[in-house]
Amino acid sequence: MESFVTELLTLLFAALRSATPVLAVVLGEAMTQRSGVINLGVEGQMLLGAMTGFAVASISGDPWLGVLAACGAGIALSMVHAILVLGCRANQIASGVAVLILGGGLSAYYGIPFVGNKIDTLGNLNHTFVSDIPLLGQFLGPITPTVLITLLAIPAISIFLFRTRTGLRWRSTGESQEITRNLGHSPVPYQLAAIAFGGLMSGFAGAALAVDYTANWVEGMTAGRGLVAVGLVIVARWNPWYALPAALLFGASEALNLKLQSWGVPISPYLLATLPYLIPLSVLMLSYRGLRASGGGMPAGLRVVFQSAR
Amino acid sequence: MEIQLYNITKRFGEVTANDGISLDIREGEVIALLGENGAGKSTLMKMLFGLYTPDEGSILVNGRETLIDSPQKAMSLGIGMVFQQFNLVPALSVLDNLLLAYPRPPFWTFRRLFGEGASQQNVLAYLEELAPGLDPNTLVRDLSVGQRQLLELVKVLNLNAKVLILDEPTSVLPPQEAERLWGLIRKMAEAGRSIVLITHKMQDVMACAHRVVVMRAGKMVQALTRENCSEASLVSLMMGDSSQRSDIDTHRDPDLAGKPPRISLRGLHANHGVQSIDNISLDIGPGEILGIAGVSGNGQHLLADALVGLVPLSRGEVIIDGVVLQSASRAPKTSDRVAYIPEQPAVNAVAGDLSLTVNVALSHFRQLRFFPAWGPEEEKTRDIIRRYQVRPDNPALGAGQLSGGNLQKLVVGRELEGPRDLIVAAYPTMGLDAGAAHDIYQALFTKAREGAAVLWISEDLDDLMSYAHRIAVLQGGRISGLFNPDQFDRLDIGRAMTGEHLPTADPAPAEPQARIAS
Numbered sequence: 001m002e003s004f005v006t007e008l009l010t011l012l013f014a015a016l017r018s019a020t021p022v023l024a025v026v027l028g029e030a031m032t033q034r035s036g037v038i039n040l041g042v043e044g045q046m047l048l049g050a051m052t053g054f055a056v057a058s059i060s061g062d063p064w065l066g067v068l069a070a071c072g073a074g075i076a077l078s079m080v081h082a083i084l085v086l087g088c089r090a091n092q093i094a095s096g097v098a099v100l101i102l103g104g105g106l107s108a109y110y111g112i113p114f115v116g117n118k119i120d121t122l123g124n125l126n127h128t129f130v131s132d133i134p135l136l137g138q139f140l141g142p143i144t145p146t147v148l149i150t151l152l153a154i155p156a157i158s159i160f161l162f163r164t165r166t167g168l169r170w171r172s173t174g175e176s177q178e179i180t181r182n183l184g185h186s187p188v189p190y191q192l193a194a195i196a197f198g199g200l201m202s203g204f205a206g207a208a209l210a211v212d213y214t215a216n217w218v219e220g221m222t223a224g225r226g227l228v229a230v231g232l233v234i235v236a237r238w239n240p241w242y243a244l245p246a247a248l249l250f251g252a253s254e255a256l257n258l259k260l261q262s263w264g265v266p267i268s269p270y271l272l273a274t275l276p277y278l279i280p281l282s283v284l285m286l287s288y289r290g291l292r293a294s295g296g297g298m299p300a301g302l303r304v305v306f307q308s309a310r
Numbered sequence: 311m312e313i314q315l316y317n318i319t320k321r322f323g324e325v326t327a328n329d330g331i332s333l334d335i336r337e338g339e340v341i342a343l344l345g346e347n348g349a350g351k352s353t354l355m356k357m358l359f360g361l362y363t364p365d366e367g368s369i370l371v372n373g374r375e376t377l378i379d380s381p382q383k384a385m386s387l388g389i390g391m392v393f394q395q396f397n398l399v400p401a402l403s404v405l406d407n408l409l410l411a412y413p414r415p416p417f418w419t420f421r422r423l424f425g426e427g428a429s430q431q432n433v434l435a436y437l438e439e440l441a442p443g444l445d446p447n448t449l450v451r452d453l454s455v456g457q458r459q460l461l462e463l464v465k466v467l468n469l470n471a472k473v474l475i476l477d478e479p480t481s482v483l484p485p486q487e488a489e490r491l492w493g494l495i496r497k498m499a500e501a502g503r504s505i506v507l508i509t510h511k512m513q514d515v516m517a518c519a520h521r522v523v524v525m526r527a528g529k530m531v532q533a534l535t536r537e538n539c540s541e542a543s544l545v546s547l548m549m550g551d552s553s554q555r556s557d558i559d560t561h562r563d564p565d566l567a568g569k570p571p572r573i574s575l576r577g578l579h580a581n582h583g584v585q586s587i588d589n590i591s592l593d594i595g596p597g598e599i600l601g602i603a604g605v606s607g608n609g610q611h612l613l614a615d616a617l618v619g620l621v622p623l624s625r626g627e628v629i630i631d632g633v634v635l636q637s638a639s640r641a642p643k644t645s646d647r648v649a650y651i652p653e654q655p656a657v658n659a660v661a662g663d664l665s666l667t668v669n670v671a672l673s674h675f676r677q678l679r680f681f682p683a684w685g686p687e688e689e690k691t692r693d694i695i696r697r698y699q700v701r702p703d704n705p706a707l708g709a710g711q712l713s714g715g716n717l718q719k720l721v722v723g724r725e726l727e728g729p730r731d732l733i734v735a736a737y738p739t740m741g742l743d744a745g746a747a748h749d750i751y752q753a754l755f756t757k758a759r760e761g762a763a764v765l766w767i768s769e770d771l772d773d774l775m776s777y778a779h780r781i782a783v784l785q786g787g788r789i790s791g792l793f794n795p796d797q798f799d800r801l802d803i804g805r806a807m808t809g810e811h812l813p814t815a816d817p818a819p820a821e822p823q824a825r826i827a828s
Contacts, residue, residue, distance in 0.1 A: 163418060163419055164417055164418060164419060165409070165415050165416065165417050165418075165419060166417075168402075168406055168409055168410060168415075168419060169410065171399075171401075171402065171406075172399050172402065172406075172410050175399040175400075175401050175402065176399060179397045179398070179399055180410075182381070182393075182397045183397060183410055183411050184380075184381055184382045184385070185410075299401075300400070300401060
C-alpha cells in the first residue's frame, strides 16, 4: 500500500516537473487570448527561448542569466506577432504560424554551436529545509525553481485578472474590442501587453525545459508542447486555476509514457510517445462537448480571429 | 449647461447625412429628435458625443465654441449617450460593467476591501436608486433587455452627465417598461438634466418631450413645442408625403377566409442555444397574415428557424396542406415553397462576397442545373432590383457592397418570387424608410391574396395592429396571447408581451381547429 502511494506521488511530482513548461505556456497563452488575440507562435517562442536561455547559460555560466535571456527572447519574438497583428492587422492564424516557423528556424540555426554543451543547472530544493520534511521531503526535494515560479504565477495572474482594474479592462478587451473602445479604452495597449506576456511566459517555458528540466539543447526539443498548450487553454477554459490540472494532464501522460516504457510494455515507444498528445486531445473533445452553448468560457472577442478585416 | 449646435453638416461619401442643422439644448428640457430610420438623428447626436466630427458648422457649449473630437471629451464635458446597441459585456457582472465605465475606478476590485468602502457606494448609488432589487454580482447575460438598458443609463449617470442622449430607448422595451422609462426621463429633467430622445415613436414624444424636432432625409423639418403639435401633424412632417398605411388593401380575400388552415403548427418544442420554444400550436389560413408580437429574444427567432427547417424540433410537427413539413422524428428540411425573410438579412440571408445574381439564385439552388444558366438568373435579379428599387442597381455587384436597407429589399424580393405556401417574415421592414416599407407590405399582401399563409414577426405594435389579421404574442418561448382584430388593444397585448397575465383568448388550441379572423 505504502509503495503504491509512493509510486503515485512520484508520478504526480514527475508530472508536475514535466508539466511546468506546458503550464507556463498555458498561463501565458490564456492571458493572450483573454485579450482577444490568439498566438499560435508560442511553440516558436518557446524554442527560441530554450535556445537563447541555454546559449546564454552556457556562455556566461550563470543559468539564471539564461532564464532572463530566454524571457527576453520570447518577448522579442512575440513582438513580431504583435507588429503583424496589431500593426498590420494581419490574420492572427497566419501570423502565429509564421512566428512558429520563424522561431523554429532561428533556434535551429543559432543553436548549432551549443548542441552537446554542458551548463550549470538552477539546482533544486534538495539540501534545503524542505528535504527534511518527513514523508513529503523526498518528493519536494527534486522540485526546481522554475516549477515554483510557475506555480506562484497562478495566484498572481488570477489576482491581477479578476481583482484589479487593469485586469477588468484586459478581460473586457477580450470579450469585445468594440465595446471596450466605446467605453473609451483603447484595446491596443492591453493586447500588446497580452502578447508580450505570452512571449515572456513561453520564453520562460523554453528556459524551464532547456536550462532547468533537461539542461540540454536539441533542435526542435519542445516537440509540440507549445501547440498542445494552445489546446490546453481551451481545456482550462481560459482560467489560470484550471491551467494547473490541464497542464498536469499533459505532464502525467508524459510521465506515464516513460513509466510504461520502463515497464517494457510491448508497444512501440514511438506510439507510446503520442500519449501526452492523445490524452489531452481526448479530454479537450470530451470537455468541449455540451459546452458549446456557453462557449466554454471563451472570450467572445476571439471570434474576430476568424473574421476577415473589413 | 447649454449646448448649441450651429449649422452642422455631415457627409458620408456622397450621402449627406446632416444638412445644415441648428439645435439648442437647454437645461431641464426633454427634446425629442423625431424621424424615420435614416433621417440622420443618430448621426447628429453622434457628433455631439464626439464619435463623428462635423464637416461644417460648430458646437457651442455654454456659449463657447468647443471641439468634441472623442467620446472622452464629450463625457468630460458632461455629455453622455445611451446607445441602441448596448455597450455591455455579457460575460461580466453588473458591477464589473459599471466599473469599466466608471471615470476613476479603484485599482483593486476585491469585493471584501471594496464592499465597505465609499467607492462601491458611489459606483452603485444610481443603480440602487433605479433598480433597487438588482444584485450587482449578476452576470449581464442573465439580465432582461429592460434591465440592461437601466444599467446603460446608470453608467451614463455615473459619469455625472448633464446632457443625456438616449438613442431609441423604447424600441426594445415592452409598453409597461417604456412607461417606467418615460417617468424616469421626466424625473431626470426635473432634476435639471437635459435629455435628447432620439425616436421614431409618437408615444415617446407625447409621453415626455417638451420640444419636438422633426428630421427627414438629413434635414431639420421643424421644431415645435409639444403643446403645438398633434400626432397626425408629426407623422406627416416625419414621413414627408401622405403615402400611409391606409392605402394598402389589408383585407383578406373572403373566399380564402372560409377555407381550412394551410399551415398547422402542432405543439412545437425546440431548443437552440439560449432560446427555446415551448408547446407552440397555431393555425394559419390561406391568405392570412398572422402577426407575432413580443419583445425580441422571446423565441421569435427560433420559431422562424424551426418553421423553415434550419433548427430541429424536439417535439411537435409543422403541417402544410395536410403534408408534414417538419417533424421532431426526422431531420429538418427546407422547402422551395417556404419563403424566409430572416432578421438582419445582411448577415443571415446573403453571402456578402457573392454577386446579387448568385444570391438570388441561391434561394432555388435545387432547381439550378449542374452548369447553371446565369442569363435567366440575372434577368430575374434585374427584375427584383427594378421592382423593389434596390440601389445600386448592378446585379454583378457583391452583396456585401449594398447597404442593409437595400439588401433587405433584395431579400424580400427574392423570397416573394415564385409560388409560396408559407412566408415567414422577420422584421421585413426594419431599417427601411416609409416608402420602401410600404412597398414591402404591399408585396406581402399581394402574396397573401394569392393564397400564401404569412407568419410575420415584428416589434412594431402599430404596424402589427394595422396590418395583421391576427396577432399572437410570444413570451418566454410560449404563446401568451392570441388576439383577433376586435381584441387589438395596445395595453392588453403589452401585458401579454411581459407575461403579466394570460388574456381571455385561448392561448393555444389543444386540437387543431380553424381559427379564422373576421
